Amino acid sequence: MSSKSAWEKVEIARSQTRKTSLDYIEEIFDDFVELHGDRAYRDDPATVCGLARIGDKNFTIIAQQKGRNTKENVKRNFGMPNPESYRKAIRLMKQAEKFHRPIITFIDTKGGYPGIGAEERGQGEAIAKSMYEMSKLKVPIISIVIGEGSSGGALAISVANKIMMLENAIYSILSPEGYASILWKDSSRAQEAAEKMKLTAKDLYDFKIVDTIIKEDDLSFEEIAKDIKKKILLNITKLEKLGKEELVEQRYQKYRNIGEFKEFN
Amino acid sequence: MIVDKIKKRENKSIRPSNKVDIPAGKWMKCDGCKEILYKEAVKENNNVCPLCGYAFRMSSRRRIEQIVDEGTFEEFKLNIDTVNPLNLKEYDEKLKTLREKTNLEEAVICGIGQINSQKAVICVMDSNFFMGSMGSVVGEKLTYSIEKAISLKLPVIIFSASGGARMQEGIISLMQMAKVTEAVSKLDEAGLLYISVLTDPTYGGVTASFAMLGDIILAEPGAMIGFTGQRVIEQTIGESLPDGFQTSEFLLEHGFIDKIVERKMLKDTLSNLICLNRGSYGGENNNE
Numbered sequence: 001m002s003s004k005s006a007w008e009k010v011e012i013a014r015s016q017t018r019k020t021s022l023d024y025i026e027e028i029f030d031d032f033v034e035l036h037g038d039r040a041y042r043d044d045p046a047t048v049c050g051l052a053r054i055g056d057k058n059f060t061i062i063a064q065q066k067g068r069n070t071k072e073n074v075k076r077n078f079g080m081p082n083p084e085s086y087r088k089a090i091r092l093m094k095q096a097e098k099f100h101r102p103i104i105t106f107i108d109t110k111g112g113y114p115g116i117g118a119e120e121r122g123q124g125e126a127i128a129k130s131m132y133e134m135s136k137l138k139v140p141i142i143s144i145v146i147g148e149g150s151s152g153g154a155l156a157i158s159v160a161n162k163i164m165m166l167e168n169a170i171y172s173i174l175s176p177e178g179y180a181s182i183l184w185k186d187s188s189r190a191q192e193a194a195e196k197m198k199l200t201a202k203d204l205y206d207f208k209i210v211d212t213i214i215k216e217d218d219l220s221f222e223e224i225a226k227d228i229k230k231k232i233l234l235n236i237t238k239l240e241k242l243g244k245e246e247l248v249e250q251r252y253q254k255y256r257n258i259g260e261f262k263e264f265n
Numbered sequence: 266m267i268v269d270k271i272k273k274r275e276n277k278s279i280r281p282s283n284k285v286d287i288p289a290g291k292w293m294k295c296d297g298c299k300e301i302l303y304k305e306a307v308k309e310n311n312n313v314c315p316l317c318g319y320a321f322r323m324s325s326r327r328r329i330e331q332i333v334d335e336g337t338f339e340e341f342k343l344n345i346d347t348v349n350p351l352n353l354k355e356y357d358e359k360l361k362t363l364r365e366k367t368n369l370e371e372a373v374i375c376g377i378g379q380i381n382s383q384k385a386v387i388c389v390m391d392s393n394f395f396m397g398s399m400g401s402v403v404g405e406k407l408t409y410s411i412e413k414a415i416s417l418k419l420p421v422i423i424f425s426a427s428g429g430a431r432m433q434e435g436i437i438s439l440m441q442m443a444k445v446t447e448a449v450s451k452l453d454e455a456g457l458l459y460i461s462v463l464t465d466p467t468y469g470g471v472t473a474s475f476a477m478l479g480d481i482i483l484a485e486p487g488a489m490i491g492f493t494g495q496r497v498i499e500q501t502i503g504e505s506l507p508d509g510f511q512t513s514e515f516l517l518e519h520g521f522i523d524k525i526v527e528r529k530m531l532k533d534t535l536s537n538l539i540c541l542n543r544g545s546y547g548g549e550n551n552n553e
Contacts, residue, residue, distance in 0.1 A: 112473075114493035114501045119511060122521050124472035124492035131443055132478055135450040152430075152442060152473040152492070159443050173430055173439040178497075182432050183355075196351055197435050207350075209440060252451065255444040256408065259401040260350040260437050 004168070006194040010176060012168040013147045019221055021048060021063035021106040024146060027225035028232070029054055029061070038087035041121065046077045046109070047085035047157075049092045051101075054229060057236070060096035062089045062157050063106035066147070080113040081153055083126035089157050090133050102140040102236050105157045110175060112153030127156040134159035135255075140239035140247060142232060145169045145201075145210070161251050162235050163209065164228070165201040167216040171209075172199035209258060295319055297487075311528045320485050320528050322465055324367075325374045325391035328424055332532050333378035333387060340376035343409055347371060347402045349433075356433040359395070367393045371402045372427070375410040377419070381536035386414040389424040392466065397427035399471055400434040404441025407475065411448040411459075420458035420539050425476040429469020442474035449478045458542045460535060463490050463513065463522065481538055482522045483531075484513035490522075 004012070012018065025032055029052035036043040048065045051058065064081065067073025089105075096103045112123050134141060134157070143160035149171035165171060173179070176190040179197060204210040212231060216224055242250060293304050297319025307314060311331055312321040323331070329338055349356050364370065372394040378387050388410050390397040399407075407423070414421045430438035452459055461479025465488035472492050476482075484490060491511035499506060509515050516522045526534045 112492060114498045116498065116502065116506065116510070119491050119493065119498070120515075120519055122477070122519065125477040125521055127473035127492070128446060128475070128477040131446040131474065132450050135443075135447040136454070151439065152470050155439055155443060156473070159446070171436060173432060173435050179432060183353075196353065198351055199436065204436060207437060209436065252447050255440065255447050258437065258440040258444060259405050260348050260434065261345045261401045261405060262348050264344050264346060 006170075006197070006200055007176075007191045009168050009200055010170055010190075010194050013170045018147055020068055021065045021108055021146065022068075023221070024106060024144075024225055024228065025050075025052065025061060025063060027222065028229045029059065032061070035092060036088070038084045039091060040087055041084050044077075044082050044084040044088060045075050046079055046081040046113070047089060049088055054233060057233070058099075058101050060092055060101045060103045061106070062092060062103065064109040064154070064157070066108055077113055079109045080111060081109060081156075082113050082115070082118045083121045083123050086126035086130040086156050090130055093133060093137060097137050097139050100139060102142070102239070103137070104232060105141065105143045105160065107143055107145040107149045107154050107158050107171070108147035109150060109153050110148055111151035112156070124152075127152045130156040131159045135251060136248065138244035138247060140236055140242075141251070142235055142239075144214075144228065145171050150175050159251065159255070161239050161247060161254070162211045163204075164212040164214055164231060165204060165210045166214045166224070167201050169201060170194075170199045171201075171204055172197050207258070207260075296321075313528050318486065318527070320465070320487060322392055322426065323528075324393055325369070325389040325424075328389045329374065329378070329387070331528070332380055332535065334380065334382065338376050338378035338387070340374060341406070341410060341413065343406060345402055345405060347400065350401075350437050351433065351435050353433055359433075363394055367391070369394045371406070372397045372399070372431075373403045373406050375406045377413075377417075380422075380532060380539070383420075383536045383539040385420045385422050385535075385539060386410050386417075387422050387424075390426045390471075392426040392428075395428075395431060395433075396466075397425075397471075398429060398431035398438070399427060399441050399445075400431035400438045401441065403431070404438075404444050407445045408448045411445070411452050414457060415452055415455045418455075418457065420460065420542070421452060422460045422462065422535060423475060423479075424462045424464055425467040425471050426464045427467060427469070427471040427476075429471055429473075439470065442470045445475045446478065449475050453480075458539065460538060462531070462535075463516075464488050466490070468492070468494060477521070480542075481524075483524050483526050483534065484516065484522050485531075486513060486525050486527060488513045490516055 032052040034050040048063045066079035067076045141160040142162045143158035145165040176194040177187040180189040180193040181187040201213045295314040298317035373390045375388040461482045463484040467490045
């Protein structure tokens with residue numbers, strides 16, 4: 001495991017040159033077809049959804065997408081979803097269940113967009129409903145944290161049977177800046193916050209939130225993608241052996257067991 | 266996550282402040298109409314201003330006294346205690362201070378009680394304790410309560426009052442959103458009623474999980490309810506927010522809650538809704 005500090009990982013995870021969801025989708029899957037729209041209000045480009053296959057195995061893909069340049073970032077709202085993102089995701093996740101397709105989600109967002117419209121259209125409700133629907137789905141779900149996983153906006157599409165996380169990705173309750181601002185009223189202490197927050201892949205593995213860490217250091221993008229592909233297939237094969245009810249129950253138990261407290265008599 | 270924003274909000278209009286219950290002394294000023302009120306008169310009026318109807322924040326114990334039939338509330342004893350997963354020095358200190366000050370163990374009280382003789386599992390969050398934020402213990406208590414309701418085939422009523430997920434427990438707090446949501450979905454599969462009551466304030470990870478998942482969602486008048494806190498939105502978009510933004514009235518208008526209920530009507534409304542939700546056709550969980 002690498003010896004980078006948490007803050008170094010924050011910087012890597014946020015880097016403008018870091019590979020985005022679409023890069024991984026194109027490298028790992030074949031015949032990707034993007035499907036748009038929440039059928040209620042609009043299409044939110046901060047989340048990319050669609051169908052694709054690996055070999056003869058079909059998948060539904062739900063992915064948070066940051067722009068790969070400034071222009072694209074403006075279009076994609078810097079990967080910060082509005083409620084329509086989650087409603088599009090819910091629509092396609094239900095469709096995946098109808099057609100018995102496993103679901104792969106890619107997590108890479110600073111969080112749900114903090115805007116007036118987002119609140120008017122129920123950002124909280126949309127995130128809640130996405131988690132709620134995921135908890136009921138009778139198909140395998142694998143989530144992969146590839147960059148920044150921050151706050152409820154990230155969690156909304158990562159209620160999964162298995163969670164993988166790239167070695168230099170981060171997953172946290174809030175950005176280190178926001179955290180420092182709330183806890184110490186000083187967002188300039190973000191670096192210090194990052195070291196305390198336990199937001200690295202190793203931290204999340206130790207908390208039993210993340211099941212698998214994907215190695216990155218000294219590996220090329222193609223090698224990392226190949227490893228992810230291998231692990232997707234391996235895990236899907238295992239999960240498909242479970243019955244539908246067992247799948248739902250396995251997901252339930254995964255979250256049921258997350259919590260840190262002490263018991264006394 | 267929204268805690269400090271809520272504390273720092275100025276009360277421009279009839280918006281609640283962070284003053285909880287009734288301040289010391291015999292007289293108090295209403296945050297709504299700014300009139301000087303006799304403290305006892307407000308207390309007897311369910312912590313609502315008798316002049317303008319402004320609802321002051323209410324502690325979980327007072328809420329239970331007001332909603333649950335006298336002598337029927339049995340609190341669940343889980344025997345679990347908060348720990349400090351990120352080893353933050355200030356967390357232990359603040360927990361200790363808050364416990365002494367509020368005489369509460371944590372930010373939610375859960376149990377079984379009767380509301381006008383209707384039995385239900387009832388969970389009440391308390392904004393006096395860490396702004397009602399949800400960490401491991403709150404998440405565990407809520408999940409346990411919902412599971413208990415499933416095994417006893419009882420309806421669930423949750424009163425939310427929370428700034429969101431508890432920052433001091435980091436990612437573990439975030440995961441409690443998924444944990445409680447999973448439990449709500451099991452409750453739904455079991456065909457049982459869940460009424461979510463939103464009170465001032467309901468924000469962040471609580472809004473974005475169980476609070477917005479009720480079969481029926483009620484709110485108190487003028488309560489502040491949202492996902493992102495107002496200061497963060499203002500800083501992001503660089504403009505001030507419209508009047509009435511994120512109030513219960515705003516949510517009702519946008520279709521996100523079923524009904525706004527005045528505090529004095531809340532108990533009767535809840536028992537009535539429990540009765541009205543008993544199906545006559547083929548249901549098994551009719552709580553008879």
